[in-house]
Amino acid sequence: xxxxxxxxxxxxxxxxxxxxxxxxxxxxxxxxxxxxxxxxxxxxxxxxxxxxxxxxxxxxxxxxxxxxxxxxxxxxxxxxxxxxxxxxxxxxxxxxxxxxxxxxxxxxxxxxxxxxxxxxxxxxxxxxxxxxxxxxxxxxxxxxxxxxxxxxxxxxxxxxxxxxxxxxxxxxxxxxxxxxxxxxxxxxxxxxxxxxxxxxxxxxxxxxxxxxxxxxxxxxxxxxxxxxxxxxxxxxxxxxxxxxxxxxxxxxxxxxxxxxxxxxxxxxxxxxxxxxxxxxxxxxxxxx
Amino acid sequence: xxxxxxxxxxxxxxxxxxxxxxxxxxxxxxxxxxxxxxxxxxxxxxxxxxxxxxxxxxxxxxxxxxxxxxxxxxxxxxxxxxxxxxxxxxxxxxxxxxxxxxxxxxxxxxxxxxxxxxxxxxxxxxxxxxxxxxxxxxxxxxxxxxxxxxxxxxxxxxxxxxxxxxxxxxxxxxxxxxxxxxxxxxxxxxxxxxxxxxxxxxxxxxxxxxxxxxxxxxxxxxxxxxxxxxxxxxx
Numbered sequence: 223x224x225x226x227x228x229x230x231x232x233x234x235x236x237x238x239x240x241x242x243x244x245x246x247x248x249x250x251x252x253x254x255x256x257x258x259x260x261x262x263x264x265x266x267x268x269x270x271x272x273x274x275x276x277x278x279x280x281x282x283x284x285x286x287x288x289x290x291x292x293x294x295x296x297x298x299x300x301x302x303x304x305x306x307x308x309x310x311x312x313x314x315x316x317x318x319x320x321x322x323x324x325x326x327x328x329x330x331x332x333x334x335x336x337x338x339x340x341x342x343x344x345x346x347x348x349x350x351x352x353x354x355x356x357x358x359x360x361x362x363x364x365x366x367x368x369x370x371x372x373x374x375x376x377x378x379x380x381x382x383x384x385x386x387x388x389x390x391x392x393x394x395x396x397x398x399x400x401x402x403x404x405x406x407x408x409x410x411x412x413x414x415x416x417x418x419x420x421x422x423x424x425x426x427x428x429x430x431x432x433x434x435x436x437x438x439x440x441x442x443x444x445x446x447x448x449x450x451x452x453x454x455x456x457x458x459x460x461x462x463x464x465x466x467x468x469x470x471x472x473x474x475x476x477x478x479x480x481x482x483x484x485x486x487x488x489x490x491x492x493x494x495x496x497x498x499x500x501x502x503x504x505x506x507x508x509x510x
Numbered sequence: 511x512x513x514x515x516x517x518x519x520x521x522x523x524x525x526x527x528x529x530x531x532x533x534x535x536x537x538x539x540x541x542x543x544x545x546x547x548x549x550x551x552x553x554x555x556x557x558x559x560x561x562x563x564x565x566x567x568x569x570x571x572x573x574x575x576x577x578x579x580x581x582x583x584x585x586x587x588x589x590x591x592x593x594x595x596x597x598x599x600x601x602x603x604x605x606x607x608x609x610x611x612x613x614x615x616x617x618x619x620x621x622x623x624x625x626x627x628x629x630x631x632x633x634x635x636x637x638x639x640x641x642x643x644x645x646x647x648x649x650x651x652x653x654x655x656x657x658x659x660x661x662x663x664x665x666x667x668x669x670x671x672x673x674x675x676x677x678x679x680x681x682x683x684x685x686x687x688x689x690x691x692x693x694x695x696x697x698x699x700x701x702x703x704x705x706x707x708x709x710x711x712x713x714x715x716x717x718x719x720x721x722x723x724x725x726x727x728x729x730x731x732x733x734x735x736x737x738x739x740x741x742x743x744x745x
Contacts, residue, residue: 277651277652280619280648281619284620323647323651324648326646326647327618327648327649329646330616330617331616
């Protein structure tokens, strides 16, 4: 305050050294900008890292299944546990488009598109873009040849697509930390009853819907729990916070008196029996 | 049995001729881009190719089909980087090129990664991989990861069976240097974006190994003017 009261005489020359005045502010801004830049760079770096992991996973998964010499040899229906675990853990970050790339990669290597299937993909021995499937039957379809050549069989196509519908469209770096995302393999029915059960699209949709509903319910429950915690009325917390309340009767010795108006007529100024003196005090000060 | 053998030999023969043609086109391509190659290397006759690159079983030995080429002085000068106060004599954009025919039966991300690593480790400025099988899309994605160290290109053998620039309907394309491009833009008072465009994946642009931002001068024959030049910006 003292220094400001007596400012030094202002020179008429140009300021030669304005740096001394601005360093701290400039430095602050510079460090802030630097930190911001580093922050964003690290975000980009992390994203690159994740996309690198995904492309590494594509290469690794295109080589599965391992251990073709093991007994019994693994099949698409009953893969070895190691393969299944590495598949479900690595596929977690995939987007559907990455998964398509993985299938393409496997097809390039001549394998069936389903990761856990050791068989080669089928080659349709005919020219032309399309192929007739199940000719003369009820489930007759015209299928692009390319589509058919991606798999070794219909069953594998179904297994692979079962994985695909579980994958999420959101970017991989947004899901990287969430452990709740788990991919599950297609539940194989017993080999005899397999066909009738799995070829029911309505049933599958219903199942999907059920799982979707389950997820929504779970989310609603967790939301409700958080809200309750915020309000402070969870059962557990309330138990701890309870205070013992004792009701104490007040002793009354004399008879109740009839209320009377105040002597000095400023009853209207009273607030619960108290007369604020703020105004009066101020007025007195002003006059004084 | 004899029929079977005949069919096999015929298929082998066809494959040998195809590979030879691709081999020749790839050499022409390198020479057209300005790399130093001798006339004998470029015009290798089929007999000599057979002598050199055919294995005992009568098939092409693809593991031998690889070569590197150094850029000529003209090319180095043409693609000189612009001088800056800090770096008065910068190097050239182009460097030694490595050309290889794929030796495996598949071309996935793994093979592409191996090729990119090889080119980066041996300090090749550019690498060309000629494949006789389809390329997967994750393999194409790998190329971008090596962009910092080496420019990877890939061609299908099928696309190199003939040299497209020798076709009657393909006019002469000449890539402009940085200075020439600046002069052109100044002469016509243009911004880059006001030029007509040519895609990076255009067959001729791929053949010449064009990069984004380069300008190509296309010299056509014209009935009225004799010659007509147009310019296109590579995007």
